[in-house]
Amino acid sequence: MSIEFFWQLPASGDGRSLHKDQWTRGDHTPPITDRPVFARIDVRRDGGHTWYDHLAQIARAAEITGFDGVLIPQTPAGEEPIIVSGALAREARRLKFLPAFPAPFLSAVYAAKIALSFQRLTGGRLAWNLITEEHTEKSWHGHRWSIAEQIARTDEFLDVVKGFWNNPPFTYQGKYYEVVDGGFAPALTGPVLPLIYLSGETEEALALSAKHADVHFLPLDSLEATRGRIEDLTRRAAVFGRTLRFGLQADVVARHDSADAWQDLRTRWDRVAAKTVPISGAPGNSQGPSKEDFDALIQGPNLWAGFGLVRPGAPVGIVGSYQEVAERIKAYAEAGVSTFALSANPHLEEAYRIGEQLLPLIKSQTTAAAGQAS
C-alpha cells in the first residue's frame, strides 16, 4: 500500500508561536502591536508579499520537498479552501489539492461542476475533505444544524454528485437535494470524481464513511485504538462492497534529537502560558493553559494533546526525533493508515524540515517494511 503525505496550508494565519493569537504572518490574528505582521492582505507594497503569495510559497515548498498534496483546512476566519485551491492550482505542477468544506452549504450539482472544471484544469489533482462541525450560538454562519443533520445532507450531496458524474441522465429526489435528468455533456466527461475524504466518530459519521468515503480520517490515538477503528470501519464498508483507506492529521514537532523536540515544544508552550490569553475549548481551564499542564497533555510515547487548545485543527500531535516520529508513522502505516496530513508552524520552514528530514526516513522504512511483508 503506497502512502501519501499532505502538508497543511495555514489558511488562517501562521507564525512561530504555538498560539494562534500570537501569529505574525497573515492578518488573521487580533492586532499585534509589539512587532510587524508579515504578508498582510491589506498592505500591498510594490513587489511585496500578501497572504496569498505566502500560501503559494508554502504550496511550492510542499511540492519541492516531496509532499503529494496540500490539505487546506476549513476555519471560521480562514481563507475559503476552494478559492485557495483554484488560486494556487496553476502554480504547482503535481501537487494534489484537498480543500475542506461543509458540503451542506453547496449545491451538489454546482459543487460537481466546480470539481469537474478543477479536474480539467489540473489533470485530476482535486480531492474533497467534506467536514461537519458543531454548530453553536457563536458559529459565524448563523446556522444551527445538528451533526446528524449535516451528515444526512452530506449523504444526499454525495449521492447526487456521484450519480450526476457517473450515471447520466441522473434523477434524484431526496429530502435536501433533487435533480432531474442531470449529467455532464459528453465533451466534459472523462475526468475522475475527486476522492472523498471524510471523518467523524459518531454512528452516523461512520455509516456515511462506509457508504461514501474513499479515505476516512481517524483521530490520532493509540495504535490499539487505531487498529480497532480500522477493523470496525473496514467491516462497515464491506457491507457496501467497498474498501476504505485511512488517514491521520497531525502536528509534528520533529528535531534531530528527541530532547531538542520536547524542549522546543516546552519552551514555546511556556511562552504561550505566560501570555495568559484565554483559550477557547480548554476543558476546565477558562484562564488558558498553565505551565503545569504540559506534562498532563502527554498522551503516550511521542503524542502530545496540547495543540488543539491553542490553534484550530487536530488536537493531538507527534513529538520526537526524526527517527522516533518516522517509527510512529511507520507503526500507524502498518496498522493500516495510508494518508498522513502533517502540519507544523511556521509552515514554510517546517515544510522544508519535514519534507527533507522526515519524509525520506519514513519512505525508506515503509518501503523496507512493505518489502519484508510481501
Next chain:
Amino acid sequence: MTQFHWRIPIHGCKGDIASPVYTRGTWGPVSAGKPAATLTDGEEGRFPYHDYLLEVAKAAEISGFDGALIPSFPDSEDPWVIASAIARHTKTLRFMIAYQPCWFNPLYAAKAAASLQRVSGGRLLFNIITGGGGPQQLWWGDRIAHDDRYTRTTEFLDVLKGVWNGGPFSYQGKFFQIEDAGLPEPLAGQVFPELYFVGSSDAALAAQGKHADYDLTHLEPRENLKIKFARVAELASKDGRTVKPAVRFNIIARQTPEEAWDVVRRAWAQVDWDARERAQRGQRRGDGVGSWRTDVTRHTKVEDLVFEGLWAGFGTLGSQGSPLGFVGSYEQAAETIDSFIQLGVQGFILSSTPALEEAFHVGEEVLPLVRGSTSFKTAVR
C-alpha cells in the same frame, strides 16, 4: 465611470469565427491542426484550456478593459475556478462571476467571495442570474417557480450584504433563516462586489431595484432599450436607488468597414444551415421573458440583417448572447458605443471570436477612441 468588460469564452473558442466548430478547447470534434490549447490533461509542460482562458484575461487586461465577464453554462468551465486563477495571474483586471443564488448557501458564498476579494485586492463583481426555469433549472437541481426564484435572489443578497461586514445579522426569510451570523475578521469588510443583474420580468426588475448596481441587457433595438431603461429607473427609484444600464453585445471591428464586413461575409458563407435548423428544433425552452430574436433563414443575406448601424446575424454565426451586435470600423464602433453612452449605458460587456485576438482590436483601437469622447467624459459617474 463607464465600465468595459471583455467576455471570457468559457465554453470553448474558435480560432476563426468562420469555423463551424470550436477549435480551441475540447468542445468540438478532435481534428488535425488543433492548437495546443485543446489539451486538457494538465500534465507538466502541456496546456489545458484554462491556460488559454488566462491568456484571454491577460489580453483584456493589457489591451485596456476594466474587467472580464466569466459566464456560466451547464456545459462550460466553472467561473469560480477560472476567477480564482485569474485573480492570481492578472494584476488589475476585474472579473465578473456569473452566479445563480441556488448554487451556494449565502454564507458560503460570502466566505468564498471575501476570499476572492482578499486574493485579488477587491476585483470581484457578480453577474447575478436568477435562472431560466424549465428543464435546465431542474438539471441544476433547482425546482423553484419563476417569481419565487426572484424572491430567493433578493433574500440571498439580503443575507450576503447582511453578513458581509461582520454582523451579527439574523434573518427569517422564506428561503434562508440564520441567527447571529457574520463574516469573521479578517474576511469581513472587504469591498462588496458590484452586482450586474439580468432579467426583464416585473419580478426580476423588482428584485434588482433593491440590490443591483447595473441592469444588464442583451443588445436590442434602441427603442426597446429605452423602454427597458425607463422601467429599470422607475422601479429602482421606488427603492430610492439608482440602477445603471449595461448592455452586452458581440463586436467585430477593423481599420476599415470593408475589412470588418469581409470577416462576416466569409463566416456567413460557412454557416451549416441544415445543422442550424436541426439545432433550433431541439432547443430547450425556459420560462424567462424578454428574449428578442430576428428570424434568419438560409435565404437571408448578410446585408438583410443591418439596421440602426448594427447587425443581427451573430447568433447565426454561433455566437452566444444577442444576435444583434456591431460590425464596422474602429471609428464606427466608437461612435456606436458613444451613442449607447448617450442613451445612459454605463457598463459594456463586449465579446467576439477569437476572444484573444479580438480583445486587442477592441481594447487597443476602439476603447481609446471611446474614452476620448465627450460623452464618455461627461457621463454620469
